[in-house]
Amino acid sequence: MxxxxxxxxxxxxxxxxxxxxxxxxxxxxxxxxxxxxxxxxxxxxxxxxxxxxxxxxxxxxxxxxxxxxxxxxxxxxxxxxxxEETDQPAPGLPARLSIALLCLGVTLVLAAVVLGLPSPAPNLVAPVASHQAVTELGNPVAAVLIAFRAVDTMLESVVLALAVIVLWSFGADRAWGARPRALHLGPPSPALVFLGRLLPPAGLIVGVHLFWTGADHPGGPFQGGAVLAAMAALLWLARLGEPPRVSDGLTRLGIVVGPLLFLLIGLAGAVIADAFLDYPEALTKPLILLIEAAKTLSVAVALALLVAGPPELPGPMPPRQSGRAAKGVTP
Amino acid sequence: MSLADAFTAVFVSLGAFFFFAGWVGLVRFPDALSRLHALSKADNLGLGLVVIGLLPQASWPFGTLKLIALWLVAVLVGGASAQLLAGAIHAQAAETSTGGEPGRGTEAAPGANGNDKATS
CATH class of the missing domain: 1.20.58 (Methane Monooxygenase Hydroxylase; Chain G, domain 1)
Known part of the structure; x- marks a missing residue:
């Protein structure tokens, strides 16, 4: 205009x-x-x-x-x-003051660091832009994540798998092999069930689209996987489905397939390309797509399982949740 | 200013008016249920008008379809989460007035958040 x-x-x-x-x-x-x-x-x-x-x-x-x-x-x-703890005593004045001072100090230091950056801030934008064509990816962020700093991305995907293992290990021994039930929060309301029936098909498309478009536009395996995980969590919250058992082999495969494929292709790169996590020139784009697809799946499975919680939470429910305890959740 | 731009300006302004009305309701209405009502009206109507206004600016066909899909998802999720929040408010009111039956309020709220998460 x-x-x-x-x-x-x-x-x-x-x-x-x-x-x-x-x-x-x-x-x-x-x-x-x-x-x-x-x-x-x-x-x-x-x-x-x-x-x-x-x-x-x-x-x-x-x-x-x-x-x-x-x-x-x-x-x-x-x-x-x-x-909801209503009668919890508020922390004393010295504790609150010291927390406030600590937060203020962190904020001030952060502000000083950010405002003190030279303009333009030191960055690697130019080298990324000049080498981006090698990866055949239109999104520079994706090029950095999957090619230039692939080792960081691989370690991150391993961390996610480890996080699920750590969470599961919080479950009680007798519950091993059971379904996680942190999302069992009583009978779901009809509105939630309605949403759980209508939204997941659309969410499935959006999640896969985010992964697919991530090559050239904003998006990627992590964002796509998070949307897919959210859809799974919605289904579980609405009790239209149940989280898989901790002992389920297919679920475990889903958690590790992303990092494992990434690692295997990376190791193969040491032989057929020039270095660990290097891709042979002719196969760069297909290999990247393969890794990202597997990673999307693994991120989705891992995030959904992290939300679903361990097979059984240790310790009794707090006394306030007596209504739920009466239903036999607490032993 | 072309005809399409004028169309956009009119409809986006109308949408903005509904958002403003929703905000006024949110600030002025006395209880949580009325505020919820004001908010969902603003969401559905305001966003719908803004989307209609932006249609001539979007690329045909996918930009247009994405905008419409966005509005449909917002209507679905907004309506459902308003229902869930209202359920939580009712449960909480029942809990505080009778002093008994805990748990229902805590059930409905996670569902309400499940929707927020789904939108994002």
């Missing part, structure tokens, strides 16, 4: 920054667990919008899916399990 002068779009950042600050302050101020967790989920979405405004679509997608979504669900199930 050349004949209408629009205000500078940067003005839109002011309310966004203000909302972030106010919500952050409220989150530290509030004493109700569940309200704080819901607020934290909203905070994650606001942070995602801030990343969009900064031009980092990949980070924004990850923040929305993980920081806003799955993290919120994890915290909410934790809050539901703990119950």
């Amino acid at each position: 050349p004949d209408v002068s629009l205000p500078d779009p940067h003005w839109a950042d002011l309310p966004l920054g203000f909302a972030l600050l106010v919500l952050a302050l409220w989150l530290t101020w509030t004493q109700r667990d569940r309200a704080a967790v819901i607020g934290f989920t909203g905070y994650g979405l606001l942070v995602a919008i801030a990343w969009v405004r900064l031009g980092s679509m990949d980070v924004a997608l990850t923040e929305a899916a993980l920081g806003g979504g799955l993290m919120g669900l994890l915290l909410l199930t934790a809050a539901a399990r703990l119950g």
Whole structure:
């Protein structure tokens, strides 16, 4: 619209920054667990919008899916399990003051570091841009993750598998082989069941699309996998399905197939290409797609299982959840 | 300003008005259920009008279809999560008034969040 002068779009950042600050302050101020967790989920979405405004679509997608979504669900199930502590004494003034000082100090140091960066900040944008064509990927972020810094990405996918193993090891011995039941939160409401029937088909397409488009546009295995995991968690919350048993072989294969394939192709690179995690020139794009597809699957399985929790949570339920204890969840 | 741009300006402004009305409701309405009502109205109508306004600007056919799909998902998830939140509010009210039957409030809320997560 050349004949209408629009205000500078940067003005839109002011309310966004203000909302972030106010919500952050409220989150530290509030004493109700569940309200704080819901607020934290909203905070994650606001942070995602801030990343969009900064031009980092990949980070924004990850923040929305993980920081806003799955993290919120994890915290909410934790809050539901703990119950609302109403008569908990507030920490004393010295403790609160020292926490405030510590947070203020961290904030100030971070601000000093960020504001003190030379402009433009030291970066590797130019080398990435000049070598990106080798990978046949249009998205520079994907090129860095899967080719230039492939070893970091591989280690990250291994960490995710390890996290599931660690979580499972929290389960009681007698429950080994049982289904995880952290998402068993009583009979689901009809609205949730309705949503659980309608949303997953669309979510499945969106998740696979995020992985597929990640080669050339923002997206990738992690974001796609997180959406798929969210759909699984929704199905389990609505009790339209059950999380797989801890002893299920196919589930375990799903967790390790991503890192394993990545590692095997990387090792093969040491023989047929020039180095570990190097791809032979003719096969670069197909190999990258293969790795990313397997990684999407593994990320989805691992994240969904992390949300589903260990086979049986140790320790008794808190006394406040007596209604649930009566149903025989607590031994 | 072309006809398409004028169309966009009118409909996005109308959508913005509904969002503003929703915000006023959120601030002014006395209880949680009415606030929820104001919020879901703003979501469905406001976002719908904004999407209609943006249709001429989107690339045919996939940009257009994506915008419409976005609105459909927002309507579905917004409506369902409003239901869940209302259920949680009812359960909490029953809990505080009778002093008994714990648990229901804690059940409904995770579901409500399940939707937030699904949108993201």
